Amino acid sequence: MALSEFELIKRYFYQSARAFGVNMGIGDDCALLSAPENKLLAVSMDTLVGGIHFPRNADPELIAERALRVNLSDLAAMAAEPLWFTLGLTLPSVDERWLEGFAKGLFTVADEFNIALVGGDTTRGPLSITIQVHGAVEAEHALMRSNARVGDVVYVTGNLGDAAAALAVIRQELTVGKSAFSYFMSHYYRPLPHIKDAKLLRDISTCGIDVSDGLLADLGHICEESGVGAKVDIERVPVSTALNKVATAEQIADWALAGGDDYQLCFTVPQARLAKIEQLIANGKLHATAIGEIVKGSEVVCYIGGEVFEPKRRGYSHFDAAN
Amino acid sequence: MALSEFELIKRYFYQSARAFGVNMGIGDDCALLSAPENKLLAVSMDTLVGGIHFPRNADPELIAERALRVNLSDLAAMAAEPLWFTLGLTLPSVDERWLEGFAKGLFTVADEFNIALVGGDTTRGPLSITIQVHGAVEAEHALMRSNARVGDVVYVTGNLGDAAAALAVIRQELTVGKSAFSYFMSHYYRPLPHIKDAKLLRDISTCGIDVSDGLLADLGHICEESGVGAKVDIERVPVSTALNKVATAEQIADWALAGGDDYQLCFTVPQARLAKIEQLIANGKLHATAIGEIVKGSEVVCYIGGEVFEPKRRGYSHFDAAN
Incomplete structure (x- = not known):
């Protein structure tokens, strides 16, 4: 049944995030986050579609790396410090090897830039990755x-x-x-x-x-x-x-x-x-x-x-x- | 050229948001937002794929309504007040009538629930809509x-x-x-x-x-x-x-x-x-x-x-x- 497979993916990716300001990560209707005081929240969303933004047959580890890095670049372009990200992952089918590689690439970059996965959605459909990054910046430094x-x-x-x-x-x-x-x-x-x-x-x-x-x-x-x-x-x-x-x-x-x-x-x-x-x-x-x-x-x-x-x-x- | 068409869409949807805490909406690398003090930020992301979550030939106004309403429901489920949303819209081609209907549905719901569109991404690919909603709730009321x-x-x-x-x-x-x-x-x-x-x-x-x-x-x-x-x-x-x-x-x-x-x-x-x-x-x-x-x-x-x-x-x- 499609549900249990996708539930499996969620559990694969959505480990409880222990990071700055994460009151509730995965596991409820919303993530609950404490934004840093006296700073602005900087948010940016990018969608990468298989066959448009990257070759569909590319290494899933590299697809994940690129997807998160490209989004982090928008935080850099605002001089914002990375805090959290959400992931909307749409997949034609559940391929465990593909997912393993994707998760590896994703968490390698997340660890490197100290950004925590706090939520998202996993669904069936043509290969597509939407990431939203959230960071913090003092208004005068943006x-x-x-x-x-x-x-x-x-x-x-x-x-x-x-x-x-x-x-x-x-x-x-x-x-x-x-x-x-x-x-x-x-x-x-x-x-x-x-x-x-x-x-x-x-x-x-x-x-x-x-x-x-x-x-x-x-x-x-x-x-x-x-x-x-x-x-x-x-x-x-x-x-x-x-x-x-x-x-x-x-x-x-x-x-x-x-x-x-x-x-x-x-x-x-x-x-x-x-x-x-x-x-x-x-x-x-x-x-x-x-x-x-x-x-x-x-x-x-x-x-x-x-x-x-x-x-x-x-x-x-x-x-x-x-x- | 694909760029100018999609730039057009962005301009269509992404009017400057004048809403609570929006220091910068559309038009830079990130949106810059002021989160309410002494509250938690509640965020939730949902992806709706054409042919999976709704019929591809459905009325675009209704598709947009449903997409935003379903996301707002996650804020309700946390007892959070709606603040802002971002939209990742993937379309096979630029169809102005479709877009007009979609935008109408989207802003009807946004106005009804007092939530401002502050950013997102528009790209070419199989029909898919990812929305992230952001709201605020006191920790003790979630x-x-x-x-x-x-x-x-x-x-x-x-x-x-x-x-x-x-x-x-x-x-x-x-x-x-x-x-x-x-x-x-x-x-x-x-x-x-x-x-x-x-x-x-x-x-x-x-x-x-x-x-x-x-x-x-x-x-x-x-x-x-x-x-x-x-x-x-x-x-x-x-x-x-x-x-x-x-x-x-x-x-x-x-x-x-x-x-x-x-x-x-x-x-x-x-x-x-x-x-x-x-x-x-x-x-x-x-x-x-x-x-x-x-x-x-x-x-x-x-x-x-x-x-x-x-x-x-x-x-x-x-x-x-x-x-």
């Missing part, structure tokens, strides 16, 4: 899209374009060697939510976003919400050595500017706080690169060697884009 | 499944079995006249979350559940979590006049005891507080019926005219049960 000001410098953490290259590998549009394959797959399935980096920015920046739709699109969201424009110096956009080895300069630029799914943080720093951020970078505490500046206007304009450069595309690249 | 004690009287609000009859109509196993059809469809698609009733119980009961899996199954959850048994007098289980007209006594008993989806509240009242609840019922403030008693043991045992009665089934009846 990284809002609307806080960019003319003269701020635009930074980005880590490297861009690796996830788009991984997607090309998955789609068999790009062939790479064994170690590059591992590197790109890891960046696609195990993106790093920049929770720690966001914490370092608390007295430096109040404006940021995670790069999920592509740098130009996401910096565009900041510009739109802040009523400003931005200049990006293409030659300063950071890309990995691995990426530089496998593609042409034109392809790399496209992936780094318009490829999604890297989950780096893009943030702005007022001139008065540049010394602080540059010190963090110089000390090796933060891997971030200045790539441009906030200017008057409403567009993100790219430059290369001082000349305006019109990128091939500005959009978004989901798993479904080629389907 | 209706926990674990608070039933031997000697408590078991009550249920409203009538049971109407939703199961509706399901039989949807599956064309039961044919009814026009007005009965409207009545049953309304009970299936527009179940009442018993938020107001739960509020009335705040000084009367600390133990309750909403009847979503069927009376015997849900009362069984209370027994399991409280370490007790229960006696139910079948002849006192309330059913509607409409239901009495369309089916045999045996069929009605099955639907009322084992049919899911009624979303009535089942709650227990200590002997010392019986006068209070009976006064509410006598004054017409609460529609509820005493149907049995909490006893030692671990089972829910049914009685009819003082004799033990073994029901046909104790389980659950989802839309998928017949598929």
Whole structure:
């Protein structure tokens, strides 16, 4: 009978959460939670659909890792500390091996980022994962899209374009060697939510976003919400050595500017706080690169060697884009 | 391009929420919320899949109503006041008429229960709706499944079995006249979350559940979590006049005891507080019926005219049960 199988799954995943503020986790009609005082609750929900956001036949451990990491990235983009998450898991059938792998991936990430599973729903249907993350942030430290000001410098953490290259590998549009394959797959399935980096920015920046739709699109969201424009110096956009080895300069630029799914943080720093951020970078505490500046206007304009450069595309690249 | 269509949907649904504690609704990486002080946050997530939890070709307005109402029922079952909800909406394609109906149903219920849409995700894939509701409740007033004690009287609000009859109509196993059809469809698609009733119980009961899996199954959850048994007098289980007209006594008993989806509240009242609840019922403030008693043991045992009665089934009846 379908019920008992799904009840089994619930018991598999929904161990009683012993974490901050969890008065009641699994086992009643609602989870009961104590939100931290004097902080705002930051919540974000993301749905990942099999065949759209990840290949249906992907390793379930990696699917779970990616699902939770992508959601945690939204907390990082708000500079919020992770507290709890809920899981809506829809499965075509109960496959214990699949579930075992999924649970392993999920709890590996949950433990790494100190976030507790407090509830959710398990149901039958086409493979789909909805996660809601809950975190806490002081109002004055939240990284809002609307806080960019003319003269701020635009930074980005880590490297861009690796996830788009991984997607090309998955789609068999790009062939790479064994170690590059591992590197790109890891960046696609195990993106790093920049929770720690966001914490370092608390007295430096109040404006940021995670790069999920592509740098130009996401910096565009900041510009739109802040009523400003931005200049990006293409030659300063950071890309990995691995990426530089496998593609042409034109392809790399496209992936780094318009490829999604890297989950780096893009943030702005007022001139008065540049010394602080540059010190963090110089000390090796933060891997971030200045790539441009906030200017008057409403567009993100790219430059290369001082000349305006019109990128091939500005959009978004989901798993479904080629389907 | 898929993006702009789905961006359009987001703008359609995600109007800036002006509600209690909403510092930032739609438009950033997370919603930023202020939880009420000295209360617990109650959260619950439910996924409804097209073809499993509702017919795919159902009226989108009714699908939305049902999805939000079912989630609100979990807040009622905790005696929590609704605050905010998030929506994960997965759609095979962008159909503006469908969306218009869905949004209408969703905001009708949101307005009725004073709950604000603060975020979510919209994506492409097989039709599925995940909603998370957030409410607030004082710790001492929460209706926990674990608070039933031997000697408590078991009550249920409203009538049971109407939703199961509706399901039989949807599956064309039961044919009814026009007005009965409207009545049953309304009970299936527009179940009442018993938020107001739960509020009335705040000084009367600390133990309750909403009847979503069927009376015997849900009362069984209370027994399991409280370490007790229960006696139910079948002849006192309330059913509607409409239901009495369309089916045999045996069929009605099955639907009322084992049919899911009624979303009535089942709650227990200590002997010392019986006068209070009976006064509410006598004054017409609460529609509820005493149907049995909490006893030692671990089972829910049914009685009819003082004799033990073994029901046909104790389980659950989802839309998928017949598929």
